[in-house]
Amino acid sequence: MSGQELGSNAPPSESSPALQPEARAPVGGLWGEIRDALSGIHIPGALAATVSTVALIVSHHHGNTGSYRRAFGGLIGGQMGEVAPYLYWFGASVALYLLLPLFAAALTPGLKVRQTGIGLGDWRTGLAATAAVLLVFLPIVFVASRMPAFAGHYPLCSGARKAWSLFLVYELAYAAYFVAWEYMYRGYLLFSLEKSMGKMAVFAQMMPFAIIHFGKPEAETFGAIIAGIFLGLLALRTRSFWYGAIIHIAVAVTMDLLTAWGPLTRLSQG
Template sequence: MEKGTLNSTTSKRFLPYYWEELKKLLRPAGPLVVCAVYSFVLIFPRYHRKLFRLNLFERQFRLPEKMAVDGLWFLLLPVVIILILRLISIAWPKIKETFPQHRFRDFGFRLGRGVGWRDVAIFFAIMLGFVLFAVFQKDFARTYPLFELARESLNVFLIWEAVHLLHMFGWEFLNRGFLLFGLEPKLGRWAILASAIPFALLHIGKPELEAYGSFIAAIALGWLALRSRSFLPCVFLHWAVAFTMDLLAIIRSGGFA
């Protein structure tokens, strides 16, 4: 009888103990999953972009087509992951202990606080000085616009910038939405620095000044995203700076062909 009681007691203690141990193992899984998905989203289209080809442009528009496809990919896969987390959280509420973010708004899908948009104007004014300096550097003048045919006419330029905006939306969601807000619960404000590192590394190959500046820009964009609780101000700021850079580079080279 005592033996049976002992086994019963041990059984009751055994399951809760290992359940608690399992939860301890799963607690850091949230940021690890975010980083794994982030890496996959960046790597996969480099080798399999043809799977996502959109025949929206003629042959000479291949770069905008590539940018559009990449932007959609950067956006869609994390969205699918968030949807899966959302469904799991409904069926199994305890998953929230591992993945506190399980709603789109948790990853910055919201308009943001008004102060964020005010900060966009301030940051843009600051960045404008750097842009004016950069367009007089030879490596920037040779690099921008990334799409060479954008120099040919205003119409092509506007098409390019519209596609660039789509790309920026997906790019900023991936970096300042999915990655930054995905790391924030465990890292707090240090998530800004953590997300800035891969962002800067992805600028290797760009003009040297831009490569170094991308790390500082990533910290500023991360701060803006957390302050406004939205990645949308970052989309507009990043695109506005790129648009201005392209336009000034064309003007400096003599205008549209």
């Protein structure tokens, strides 16, 4: 009987598992695949997505009115004490949604702060679009402010209904909050993703924008999908986030003013 038949001296066949890549330890191949995948990642877009997500998580756990109440409780009393948690929330949002992304953009290889929509861009188109949008939407805001779902929800801070001075302080901080909010979504995130995703970046930034409307009136939450897409396209067209910020501030402050007008005027007259 031959040695090959006995299997004593037979060389391993080409189909032997010992020579097949699948039979080798998968660790090297896996890390190679990870390296290949990471080498194709667009750094500015990846960092912007990560920084924005971190900002949202920190805001959710530490940058809201509940966080203020847990940390500071009744530190500030009186009517101002009712507004203070919201000032904390808006201030934390400015730090997380505006200052943090600006800092990250300044340190990101291949990205400059001026490329994140921080300038006025095509201001003629921006102002014309802003005026047109407000001409359409402010009457809608007027009608919505008469609906119980909106009238009972805005202003978010009930203390802002108790004095014009408190209302003014609250609305100024609210406006700063929207500037920060718009910069993170329609500035830093949108323009960082644009180079790798093109106009699909509009839809990428729309998703978290709509999700953070959870807890608001249902109609407004669904409307955030349309608003997120439109404001994203407007930012790309004008190369600026500012026009979305102006629209957002105008709509939000108008809603607050309309819903708080009755209580504020009655208090001032009394």
